[in-house]
Amino acid sequence: MEQPLIEVREMTKVYGDEDARVYALAGVDVSIDRGEFVAIMGPSGSGKSTLMNILGCLDQPTGGTYILDGSDVSVMDKNELALVRNRKIGFIFQSFNLLPRFSALANVSLPVMYAAEDVSEIEQRERATSALEAVGLGERLHHRPNQLSGGQQQRVAIARALINNPPLILADEPTGNLDSRSSDEILGLLHHLHADGATIVMVTHEPDVALHAGRIICVRDGKVISDGRDGHSPCLDRKTLAGG
Numbered sequence: 001m002e003q004p005l006i007e008v009r010e011m012t013k014v015y016g017d018e019d020a021r022v023y024a025l026a027g028v029d030v031s032i033d034r035g036e037f038v039a040i041m042g043p044s045g046s047g048k049s050t051l052m053n054i055l056g057c058l059d060q061p062t063g064g065t066y067i068l069d070g071s072d073v074s075v076m077d078k079n080e081l082a083l084v085r086n087r088k089i090g091f092i093f094q095s096f097n098l099l100p101r102f103s104a105l106a107n108v109s110l111p112v113m114y115a116a117e118d119v120s121e122i123e124q125r126e127r128a129t130s131a132l133e134a135v136g137l138g139e140r141l142h143h144r145p146n147q148l149s150g151g152q153q154q155r156v157a158i159a160r161a162l163i164n165n166p167p168l169i170l171a172d173e174p175t176g177n178l179d180s181r182s183s184d185e186i187l188g189l190l191h192h193l194h195a196d197g198a199t200i201v202m203v204t205h206e207p208d209v210a211l212h213a214g215r216i217i218c219v220r221d222g223k224v225i226s227d228g229r230d231g232h233s234p235c236l237d238r239k240t241l242a243g244g
Helices: 048-055 078-088 104-113 121-134 150-162 180-195
Strands: 006-015 022-032 037-041 063-068 089-093 168-172 199-203 215-220 223-228
Touching: 006 048, 022 048, 022 223, 037 048, 037 180, 048 063, 048 168, 048 199, 078 089, 089 150, 104 121, 104 150, 121 150, 150 180, 180 199
Parallel strands: 037 199, 037 215, 089 168, 168 199
Antiparallel strands: 006 022, 006 063, 215 223
């Protein structure tokens, strides 16, 4: 049986000391197989963002283990985590996080420029061009972010996430800053990537967006309160998401 891409066991994240201790995560167990499309939901302060940051190797747990693609990243130092982020994870953010003075091509090339292996400028350009063509922006290579619509900027961000062929794509509210039409286009693109074999973990507070995933993990008070593949989840109830 193939090992899960993500395996989290008894994960905790604690802030503060002694009487001021706050558990952002209080013993989380999650396993995600390769090729899954998973949504993580929960009310504000539930711990979903903390979980996402740890899955993305942007933060480290206080306790427990996190195995990503066969490696225990919960014990790695900052330099090792940076290498894992570059090689293993593609990030898609709500705010796009594009450099305003850089063209789409240059923005997409950044993960390759900072990769450990030596990649020539010609290969960087070829890989970035191919990634942009894959998201339908082959004619926008030299446009800067302010010359692109919100949906096009998010496509650039997706191309950037794909350029190193990471085994995991993390999408943090990927449609949060988009109108309904652009949101539908981005979700359609995520479905296409998933159909091609990508593993996608998406944080969202929108029930309609979460239903695009094949599995919904609902987090509350630092714990997973439900984990299902049947489209039924307490987090699809807006009262739950409001903390009620």
